[in-house]
Amino acid sequence: MISITQNIALRKITEQDVDVLSNLMSIIYPAAYSFLWADNGVWYINEQYSKANILKELKQEKANYYFVLVNDEIVGNFRVVWNEPLKNQQILNLVKLHRLYLHKNLQGKGVGKAIMNWLEKEALLKNYKAIWLDAMDAKQQAFEFYKKLGYQYHTHVFLSFKLLKKDVRKMSQLYKLL
């Protein structure tokens, strides 16, 4: 367990946690992102949080996957990929934040910021020069959050998933120099 504030802690996700993670995301994801999808995101959740995909992501050696706990209760998760380059970015030694999701009851209470502060400190300790991430433009809340923390636009792509609604396909890559 990694304690990052008095009441916020992180616990590394392991192969034993596949069902817990998958059940958690079946609650968190639709509450935040169902509006993007023709099927409310059912296909996407089944793809991303299938046992096979979670195990595959857990096996990636340069990545860590964490549960977020507030007062000892699991309320979210995120994944960090160390040493992950960002296309057309000249800086070496980058870290990718891959998915940060908090339960809606815990949003807007400073938990996300505490996690990002922790990640910045860890990245600096390991000599990384920047953090980057993907964010859907249509999810204004997340965009404003990252903007507030100093993340800048780098580039964008349009996702081609069939079930993703046409007007919300833009995904931006944002980064912050450390």
Ligand SMILES: CC(C)(COP(=O)(O)OP(=O)(O)OC[C@H]1O[C@@H](n2cnc3c(N)ncnc32)[C@H](O)[C@@H]1OP(=O)(O)O)[C@@H](O)C(=O)NCCC(=O)NCCS
């Ligand atoms: C996006 C998310 C991670 C942010 O975490 P959070 O704990 O809710 O955010 P915090 O309470 O730590 O907010 C940190 C700062 O961002 C600001 N902020 C957060 N949301 C904002 C919004 N919609 N508009 C303006 N500012 C916002 C806060 O005011 C706060 O500023 P302060 O430090 O001056 O008080 C979280 O809300 C979440 O999981 N959302 C759903 C899933 C998601 O979209 N994840 C991102 C995937 S890329």
